[in-house]
Amino acid sequence: MSAAGRTVRPVSIASFAQSRSVRRDNERNEAEGLHPVIAEVFGNIGITKDDVDFICSGSTDYLIGGPFSFVMALDAIGVWPPRSESHVEMDGAWAMYEAWVLLQEGEIDAALVYSFGRSSLGDLNEILTLQLDPYYEAPLWPDIVSLSALQARALIDSGKATEADFAAIASRSRRDALGNPNAQVAKDVPVEVLLEDDYVVAPLRRHTLPPITDGSAAIVLAAGDKATQWSERPVWITGFDHRMETHSLGARDLTSSPSVTKAAEVAGVADGKIDIAELHTPFAHQEVIVKEALGLDDSVVINPSGGPLAANPLMSAGLIRIGEAASRIRAGQADRAVAHATSGPCLQQNLVCVLEGA
Amino acid sequence: MAERCAVIGVGQTHHKAKRDDVSIAGLVREAAKMALADADLTWSDIDAVVIGKAPDMFEGNMMPEIYLAPALGAVGKPMIRVHTAGSVGGSTALVAAHLVKSGIHKRVLTVAYEKQSDSDAMWALSVPQPFAAPLLAGAGGYFAPHIRAYMRRSGAPDYIGRMVAVKDRKNAMRNPYAHLHLADIDMKMVEDSMMLWDPLRYLEACPSSDGAAAMVLASEDAISGAYPPAWIHGTAMRSEPTMFAGRDQINPQAGRDCSADVYAQAGVTDPRRQFDCAEVYVPFSWYEPMWLENLGFCDLGDGWKLTESGATAFDGDIPWNASGGVLSSNPIGASGMLRFLEVAMQVRGQAGEHQVDGARLALGQAYGGGSQFFAMWIVGSDKP
Numbered sequence: 001m002s003a004a005g006r007t008v009r010p011v012s013i014a015s016f017a018q019s020r021s022v023r024r025d026n027e028r029n030e031a032e033g034l035h036p037v038i039a040e041v042f043g044n045i046g047i048t049k050d051d052v053d054f055i056c057s058g059s060t061d062y063l064i065g066g067p068f069s070f071v072m073a074l075d076a077i078g079v080w081p082p083r084s085e086s087h088v089e090m091d092g093a094w095a096m097y098e099a100w101v102l103l104q105e106g107e108i109d110a111a112l113v114y115s116f117g118r119s120s121l122g123d124l125n126e127i128l129t130l131q132l133d134p135y136y137e138a139p140l141w142p143d144i145v146s147l148s149a150l151q152a153r154a155l156i157d158s159g160k161a162t163e164a165d166f167a168a169i170a171s172r173s174r175r176d177a178l179g180n181p182n183a184q185v186a187k188d189v190p191v192e193v194l195l196e197d198d199y200v201v202a203p204l205r206r207h208t209l210p211p212i213t214d215g216s217a218a219i220v221l222a223a224g225d226k227a228t229q230w231s232e233r234p235v236w237i238t239g240f241d242h243r244m245e246t247h248s249l250g251a252r253d254l255t256s257s258p259s260v261t262k263a264a265e266v267a268g269v270a271d272g273k274i275d276i277a278e279l280h281t282p283f284a285h286q287e288v289i290v291k292e293a294l295g296l297d298d299s300v301v302i303n304p305s306g307g308p309l310a311a312n313p314l315m316s317a318g319l320i321r322i323g324e325a326a327s328r329i330r331a332g333q334a335d336r337a338v339a340h341a342t343s344g345p346c347l348q349q350n351l352v353c354v355l356e357g358a
Numbered sequence: 359m360a361e362r363c364a365v366i367g368v369g370q371t372h373h374k375a376k377r378d379d380v381s382i383a384g385l386v387r388e389a390a391k392m393a394l395a396d397a398d399l400t401w402s403d404i405d406a407v408v409i410g411k412a413p414d415m416f417e418g419n420m421m422p423e424i425y426l427a428p429a430l431g432a433v434g435k436p437m438i439r440v441h442t443a444g445s446v447g448g449s450t451a452l453v454a455a456h457l458v459k460s461g462i463h464k465r466v467l468t469v470a471y472e473k474q475s476d477s478d479a480m481w482a483l484s485v486p487q488p489f490a491a492p493l494l495a496g497a498g499g500y501f502a503p504h505i506r507a508y509m510r511r512s513g514a515p516d517y518i519g520r521m522v523a524v525k526d527r528k529n530a531m532r533n534p535y536a537h538l539h540l541a542d543i544d545m546k547m548v549e550d551s552m553m554l555w556d557p558l559r560y561l562e563a564c565p566s567s568d569g570a571a572a573m574v575l576a577s578e579d580a581i582s583g584a585y586p587p588a589w590i591h592g593t594a595m596r597s598e599p600t601m602f603a604g605r606d607q608i609n610p611q612a613g614r615d616c617s618a619d620v621y622a623q624a625g626v627t628d629p630r631r632q633f634d635c636a637e638v639y640v641p642f643s644w645y646e647p648m649w650l651e652n653l654g655f656c657d658l659g660d661g662w663k664l665t666e667s668g669a670t671a672f673d674g675d676i677p678w679n680a681s682g683g684v685l686s687s688n689p690i691g692a693s694g695m696l697r698f699l700e701v702a703m704q705v706r707g708q709a710g711e712h713q714v715d716g717a718r719l720a721l722g723q724a725y726g727g728g729s730q731f732f733a734m735w736i737v738g739s740d741k742p
Contacts, residue, residue, distance in 0.1 A: 055597075060414070060420065060421060061413050061414055061415060061441075062414060062415070062420045062421075065485065066415075066485040066486070067412075067413035067415050067416075067482055067483055067485065068413060068443055068727065070441070071443060071600055071727050071730075072600065074597065074599060074600075075599055075600075075601075078599065079597050079598055079599055080598060080599060080602060080604065081598075081611060081615070082596040082597060082598040082610075082611050082612035082615050082616075083596065083597055083598075084594070084595050084596060084597075084619075085595065085596070085597035085731075086440065086442055086449055086452075086453065086595060087440070087441055087442050088438060088439055088440055088441065089414065089421055089439050089440075089441040090421065090423075090438070090439055094438060094439075097438070098438065098453060098456075101453075101456050101457060101460050101462060102456055102460070104460035104461065104462060105360040105456065105459050105460045106360065107360060127420065128420070130414075130418060130419060130420040131419075131420045131421050131424045131425070132424075132425065133425045134382065134417065134418065134419045134425065134476075135381055138419075241436065242436050242437075243434060243435065243436060244407075244423075244427045244432045244433060244434070244435060244436070244437040245427070245433060245434075246427060246428045246433045247424060247425050247426075247427055247428055248428070258434070259434070262434060343421070343424065344421075344424040345424070348424055348427075349423075349424065349427075349437065
């Protein structure tokens with residue numbers, strides 16, 4: 001196995017757990033919400049925190065509206081005696097990347113990765129605006145839905161997709177979510193009905209937007225003997241990369257994603273047939289862009305979990321894509337899958353992870 | 359099998375109370391360009407960028423790597439944003455080191471910053487959170503009781519803190535990048551300064567700084583630049599819970615475990631004798647004697663005696679914070695990276711007026727949260 005000419009140490013997704021995705025979880029704090037997920041991710045394979053050598057989490061302070069939200073969340077693990085531990089202010093998919101990097105060195109064999117966030121605590125349209133250039137863009141308060149609408153409009157203008165295509169993606173996602181007990185929005189509504197929705201910001205109708213979701217997720221990574229001891233059917237990470245684009249929307253072609261394409265190339269997406277893809281595309285039109293950038297054909301099943309249109313817990317939605325893809329391989333429903341995570345406005349930063357069954 | 363990794367370029371801004379002349383992007387770019395020039399590289403030579411800073415609420419810019427990517431030449435590259443509280447500058451450098459040690463990248467740019475003048479850290483540290491008792495004290499108010507407990511436990515006389523405050527500010531006079539250049543600093547000046555959090559006086563606390571730090575880390579086959587590389591001999595991180603009845607906040611287990619780990623990697627058994635110097639996160643004066651004990655430079659209870667004897671002074675046998683340390687420059691997110699960067703400068707022989715003669719092996723330490731997050735590395739002029 002190789003990525004960019006380098007030998008990759010086989011690392012498996014040994015266990016995955018997620019909370020139910022809900023509109024509002026206001027009865028538990030971050031650590032309390034996370035605790036059952038951590039218990040499940042260890043319990044699935046009969047291990048404890050003492051069996052992992054490294055812990056890495058992903059979250060953002062801006063959801064809780066206070067500094068150091070990751071600090072108290074550590075109480076969900078109970079890091080005593082002290083543990084080797086780190087945190088990224090990014091989606092948990094990047095926390096998993098950091099842990100995977102350490103596992104590549106060969107000096108540790110297992111890591112716990114988790115992420116959490118309650119999107120319900122504030123106004124996401126205001127909060128996500130604070131990601132923009134603080135001098136020239138943020139003071140104008142362009143909200144994330146409006147920016148995504150610009151991207152959708154550019155996509156329609158390019159002739160690559162129509163509003164009906166967006167509705168079809170939303171319809172399929174929420175219908176597939178009927179089979180996902182953790183999904184937040186699951187229903188079977190035909191495209192014609194969806195197209196009767198009002199615009200939120202044209203050309204985005206309500207159904208093309210992700211739900212506002214509270215939720216968390218965790219993954220145990222294992223290498224060496226632990227990978228095979230902890231799982232009868234290990235799911236291997238065979239390629240893993242992420243890439244950044246520029247911030248200025250005016251300097252980007254919003255209808256394509258060179259960062260996804262580059263990450264897919266390094267991760268080796270095209271080295272074999274992809275059966276399923278779990279894409280972190282919170283707005284329906286973004287699936288069109290990421291699917292094309294990954295080079296996926298119509299035989300690939302996209303977001304069988306329902307994807308982020310069915311549940312979009314900020315900071316966990318990317319990690320959940322990896323977990324969902326791994327679960328389907330472990331269940332024998334797929335042999336090779338690609339999972340994707342995104343960050344920033346209009347798909348500015350993207351991560352690609354290729355998974356394969358034993 | 360981990361690859362060897364070395365620091366081949368360092369850069370830092372002139373740290374000041376207000377850097378009104380640059381944006382946040384301008385600030386980080388200033389340090390990054392200096393690190394690239396030091397390594398004799400350009401932006402296109404860099405494979406990946408790792409950035410760190412303390413809470414986003416300090417500047418009001420959420421996940422700032424999104425905005426800063428083009429300023430740091432990260433477009434088309436992997437970019438990671440680390441946040442581990444006050445230790446973040448150190449942790450950020452460690453994540454960058456792992457990208458090289460794992461063999462994934464050859465040259466990684468790592469950057470850390472804070473632009474404290476864009477916000478109010480005291481406010482941002484004290485926002486009431488749901489389900490949590492509000493602290494409303496900032497960092498000094500949180501640590502002052504720990505310092506009082508240390509004084510009681512060790513029997514240290516009250517002037518030890520003032521000695522550290524004077525020593526580090528005198529060292530800063532040798533460092534052109536330091537925020538504070540207090541030419542007239544002496545014990546009386548510290549004693550006459552305002553009491554902030556008993557026993558900490560104004561001049562025993564770190565300043566609020568704008569500033570950035572940057573390093574280029576490289577694998578063995580990608581060494582460049584005029585100065586010799588600073589080889590990384592060990593890296594370690596440890597965390598423990600904030601609130602737990604079994605904790606000793608004065609001498610945290612996480613700090614002891616972290617140093618034991620990093621010393622074992624580098625073959626260090628007698629830190630005071632084997633290290634030529636150390637850069638240790640001392641944001642409040644009394645953390646020098648406390649960390650001397652926690653890091654095993656002396657027996658428990660003897661840290662203040664080492665400080666009092668002058669051993670940690672610039673001309674002592676184990677200079678601590680020859681750069682002036684956090685007490686002289688505190689761009690919070692960068693403060694930990696500056697410790698890691700300064701020891702790299704020492705073993706590369708590029709520290710100028712604050713160069714410790716013949717420095718060949720040195721320890722960089724950063725801590726954060728409620729004395730619960732630790733990041734350390736050991737660098738040396740010899741290949742490990």
